[in-house]
Amino acid sequence: MDNQMQFEYNVEGGNFTRAGYASSQIKKILKQLNVDIAIIKRTVVAAYEAEVNVVAHAYSGTIYVDIDTEAVKIKLVDEGPGIPDIDQAMEEGYSTASSQVREMGFGAGMGLPNMKKNADKLEISSEVEKGTTVEITMFLNDKG
């Protein structure tokens, strides 16, 4: 592959029809690059839960994807309510999701813990009433 590739996707808060579009594109790109299928699955599962979180909990967001020979980095930057207590949000079962989100098959407070399990590195920062940034890093060779 080329030394470096970058992609960008917009995410609309509340738009469940489109939720997963970016993660789907990421999957197609990684497949084309012949990335190991087990790594692809972990990457897109984490990306998709993160993308759904922007749709479910924020107003709008941008997903920046950065791929080089070593790693895939997926950074989701959203404008939204932010997360007041990140440790609490990471707990299995903690959720503030609306009933609309639960009707979509999410909102059980399993997204962040599952992202943590699948990502090689997960970094979250957030500012209340501004927004949240989630960065997922996947190493393509031996875990760094």
Added chain:
Amino acid sequence: MKIKEIVKILDARVVCGEDQLEQTIDVAFASDLMSDVLTLKNDNVLLITGLANLQTIRTAEMSDISCIIFARNKKVSIELIELARENEMIVLECRFSVFKTCGLLFTAGVKPIF
């Protein structure tokens, strides 16, 4: 088990993927909670669900699930079928409840994940 046998056991309607019924599945999982489906590590999983929306297809796509059964006569939208086709998935509809669907498949020898 071959998908075509599953179609027969459930008297299911094949919504899309008619040409892939020779494919086989190893195990089955039933849930309406997509976050739950996204924790599965297995390959070749058959998903049985009552949640018929686009996120069901997206979840299957991310999880490499290629066969989905919508139980209890859940009617799928055109958009759902289009997205499933794009992903070369097999989508089945059956009239039984999730419970009965699982019971019939379990009795026929389809293995659970857990």
